[in-house]
Amino acid sequence: MVMALGALSLSACNEHAKTAADNAPASDTVATAKDEHTQSNADEVTLKHLNLDIAVDFDRKQIAGCATWAINNHKKVSTLKLDTYDLTIDSVYVDGRNSSFLMKGTVLHLGEELDIPIEPATGTVSIYYKTGKNARALQWLDPAQTNGKKFPFLYTQSESIYARSWIPCADGPGIRYTYDARVKVPKGLLALMSADNPQQANDSGIYHFKMDIPIPAYLMALAVGDIKFRPIDARTGVYAESSMIDKARYEFEDVGKMVTTAEQLYGPYRWGRYDAIVLPPGFPIGGMENPKLTFCTPTIIAGDRSLMNLIAHELAHNWSGNLVTNATWNDFWLNEGFTVYFERRITEAMTDKSYADMLWELGYQDFEKAVEDLGKDSKDTWLKLDLKGRDPDDGLTDIPYEKGAAFLKLIENTVGRPRMDSFLKQYFDEHAFKTITTEQFLAYLNEHLIKGDSGIARKLDINAWVYGPGIPANCPRVQPERFKKVDEARTAFLNGTSPETLQTKEWSTNEWLHFLRKMPSPLSQAQMQALDKAFHFTNSGNSEIADLWYTMAIPADYKPAFPAMDKFLSRVGRRKFLEPLYEGMMKNSKQDMAKAIYAKYKQNYHPLAQEDVDAILAGKN
Ligand code: BES
Numbered sequence: 336m337v338m339a340l341g342a343l344s345l346s347a348c349n350e351h352a353k354t355a356a357d358n359a360p361a362s363d364t365v366a367t368a369k370d371e372h373t374q375s376n377a378d379e380v381t382l383k384h385l386n387l388d389i390a391v392d393f394d395r396k397q398i399a400g401c402a403t404w405a406i407n408n409h410k411k412v413s414t415l416k417l418d419t420y421d422l423t424i425d426s427v428y429v430d431g432r433n434s435s436f437l438m439k440g441t442v443l444h445l446g447e448e449l450d451i452p453i454e455p456a457t458g459t460v461s462i463y464y465k466t467g468k469n470a471r472a473l474q475w476l477d478p479a480q481t482n483g484k485k486f487p488f489l490y491t492q493s494e495s496i497y498a499r500s501w502i503p504c505a506d507g508p509g510i511r512y513t514y515d516a517r518v519k520v521p522k523g524l525l526a527l528m529s530a531d532n533p534q535q536a537n538d539s540g541i542y543h544f545k546m547d548i549p550i551p552a553y554l555m556a557l558a559v560g561d562i563k564f565r566p567i568d569a570r571t572g573v574y575a576e577s578s579m580i581d582k583a584r585y586e587f588e589d590v591g592k593m594v595t596t597a598e599q600l601y602g603p604y605r606w607g608r609y610d611a612i613v614l615p616p617g618f619p620i621g622g623m624e625n626p627k628l629t630f631c632t633p634t635i636i637a638g639d640r641s642l643m644n645l646i647a648h649e650l651a652h653n654w655s656g657n658l659v660t661n662a663t664w665n666d667f668w669l670n671e672g673f674t675v676y677f678e679r680r681i682t683e684a685m686t687d688k689s690y691a692d693m694l695w696e697l698g699y700q701d702f703e704k705a706v707e708d709l710g711k712d713s714k715d716t717w718l719k720l721d722l723k724g725r726d727p728d729d730g731l732t733d734i735p736y737e738k739g740a741a742f743l744k745l746i747e748n749t750v751g752r753p754r755m756d757s758f759l760k761q762y763f764d765e766h767a768f769k770t771i772t773t774e775q776f777l778a779y780l781n782e783h784l785i786k787g788d789s790g791i792a793r794k795l796d797i798n799a800w801v802y803g804p805g806i807p808a809n810c811p812r813v814q815p816e817r818f819k820k821v822d823e824a825r826t827a828f829l830n831g832t833s834p835e836t837l838q839t840k841e842w843s844t845n846e847w848l849h850f851l852r853k854m855p856s857p858l859s860q861a862q863m864q865a866l867d868k869a870f871h872f873t874n875s876g877n878s879e880i881a882d883l884w885y886t887m888a889i890p891a892d893y894k895p896a897f898p899a900m901d902k903f904l905s906r907v908g909r910r911k912f913l914e915p916l917y918e919g920m921m922k923n924s925k926q927d928m929a930k931a932i933y934a935k936y937k938q939n940y941h942p943l944a945q946e947d948v949d950a951i952l953a954g955k956n
C-alpha cells in the first residue's frame with residue numbers, strides 16, 4: 336500500500352512526524368461552540384500541527400500521501416475522530432506503529448468519520464490516504480481548460496467543509512493548527528499553498544511549505560500549474576498562469592497601497608506577505624481569502640482595475656475571518672458581513688465617499704433581492720443561521736454579506752465613525768487568532784460599545800437584525816449622488832433619448848450596473864439594439880457588466896448577444912455568473928438552449944458549479 340504512493344516512503348513520513356511534534360507551537364485552540372458540521376473530537380484531542388506529505392498525480396486526478404497530526408490528548412480519550420470525504424485510507428500509524436482504524440460510514444453532507452485508537456500520551460498520528468473522484472475541493476483542469484492551454488492545472492477550494500475531501504482533518508472553523516507540507520508535482524509546474532510560497536518553479540517538482548500561524552482547515556489551499564510571479568512591492572505580489580501574468584500585474588498595481596490602507600484602519604497585517612493568484616477561468620467563486628495567498632477569478636481582470644474591490648474584500652478577510660474567525664458556519668456573518676463592511680471602508684479610503692456610496696447602494700439592492708428570493712419571513716434571512724443537518728453552502732446567500740454589513744454600518748451611523756473604528760481595532764486586537772460566536776460578539780459589543788446606553792440599544796434593535804427576518808426597519812440606505820445622474824440618464828433613454836447623447840463618460844462599473852439593473856424587463860428589441868450600438872455591452876470585457884447584459888438579453892430574446900453569451904459560458908465558471916444565466920434561460924422558454932450550452936461546457940465547470948447548474952436544469956431552483 337505504502338509503495339503505491341510513489342514519491343513517499345514510510346520512513347520519510349514518520350521522520351516528518353517527529354519534527355512536526357517537536358516543533359509544534361502552542362496553538363491549543365479548542366472549539367468554543369458546538370459545530371454541527373464536523374464529526375471530529377477536536378474539543379477532546381487538540382490538533383497542534385499538521386505535516387502533509389503529498390504527491391499530485393494529474394493522470395489519475397488524485398492526491399495521495401500522508402497527513403501526520405501532532406496531537407495532545409488532553410482529555411485522555413481512547414479515540415481520535417477526524418473528518419474525511421471520499422478519501423481512501425490505506426494505513427494509519429500511531430506514534431510510528433501500525434494501527435487499526437475505523438471508517439464509520441457516510442453521513443449526508445459531512446462525509447465519513449475516521450476513528451483512530453489513541454493513548455493518553457499519544458504524540459502523532461499518521462494517515463496514508465488518497466483522494467477520490469468526488470473530492471469536492473479539487474478542480475483538475477486539462478490543458479485545454481486553462482488560459483495558456485499547454486499545461487494541466489489543479490486548485491483547491493476548501494471553504495466551507497471541503498478540506499476533508501483532500502486532507503483527513505478536524506474540519507471546523509473553530510479548530511486551528513499550524514502546518515508544514517512537502518508537495519510533489521510534475522516537473523516544470525509550480526505549487527503554491529496558503530503558506531510561505533516559492534516565487535518560481537524548480538527542477539525537482541518538490542516544494543516545501545510552512546505555515547507557522549495557526550489556521551482553520553477551510554483555509555488550507557493548494558494551486559499547481561504553469562504559474563509565474565511578479566512583485567508589486569516588497570511584501571505584495573501576484574501569481575498567474577504565464578499567459579495571464581502581465582495582465583494580472585497591471586490590474587493589481589494598487590494592491591500594495593491597499594494593504595497599507597487596510598492597516599491604517601484596523602491595525603497591522605499579521606500574515607507576512609500578501610500575494611494573490613489569478614486562477615484559470617473555471618474557478619467557481621470570485622475570490623477566496625487563503626492566508627498569505629488570496630485565490631481569485633480571472634473575471635476581475637477587466638483591463639482598467641475597476642473590479643479590484645474583490646481584492647479589497649479578500650484582503651479584509653485577513654482581519655475578519657482569518658484573524659478573528661466565525662466559530663461555526665451559523666456565525667458566517669461574522670466573517671462575511673464584517674468583511675464587506677471593511678472592504679467598503681478600504682475602497683472609500685482609496686477612492687472617496689461618492690464611490691463607496693455606490694457600493695453600499697448596489698449591496699442594498701443585493702440584500703433586497705436575497706430577501707425577496709428567500710422570502711421575507713424566512714429564517715435564512717436572520718444573521719444567525721441555523722444550518723444543522725444542512726450543507727453549510729445553503730447559508731451562502733447575500734444575507735450574511737449584505738445584512739451583516741448593513742448592521743455594522745448602522746452601528747457606525749449610531750455611534751459615529753471614530754468610536755466605531757476604535758471599537759473594531761480593539762475587537763481585532765483582542766480576538767486575534769481566536770474564534771468567535773455571534774453571542775460572544777454581541778456580549779463584546781454590549782460591553783465595549785453600547786455600555787448600557789439604552790438610547791443606543793434602542794436605535795440598534797439588535798434582536799431584529801440577528802434573530803429576526805427580512806430587512807429591519809432601521810436599515811441604513813444611502814442615496815448616492817452619482818446614481819441620481821444615472822437614474823436621470825435611464826429615464827431619458829426610456830423616454831426616447833438616443834443613448835449616444837447620454838453623459839456617461841465618467842461612469843465607473845458601478846454606474847453602469849445601476850443603469851442596467853433598474854431597466855424594466857424585458858426591454859424591446861429596438862431598445863436593446865440602441866443600447867448595444869452605443870455602449871457595446873454584448874462584447875464588454877467587464878464580466879460584471881457582460882453577465883448582467885446577458886441576463887437582460889435572455890428575456891428580451893435579443894439574439895445578437897447570444898453568441899457572446901455562449902462564449903462567456905464556455906470560459907467562465909464563477910457560480911455567481913452562471914446561475915442567473917442558466918436560471919434565466921430556464922425561466923424564459925429557452926430550456927433547449929440552456930441544455931445545449933451546458934452539454935458543451937459542463938466539463939469546464941467546477942464540481943460544485945456543476946451541482947448548481949444540474950439543480951437549475953432539473954428545475955429544483
Ligand atoms: N470566503 C468567501 C468565499 C466562500 C464563502 C466560499 C463560503 C465558499 C463558502 C469569499 O471571501 C467571498 O466572499 N467571495 C466573494 C467575493 C465578493 C463578495 C467580493 C465571491 O466569491 O463572490
Ligand code: ZN
Nearest residue numbers: 648652671674
Ligand atoms: Zn468573503
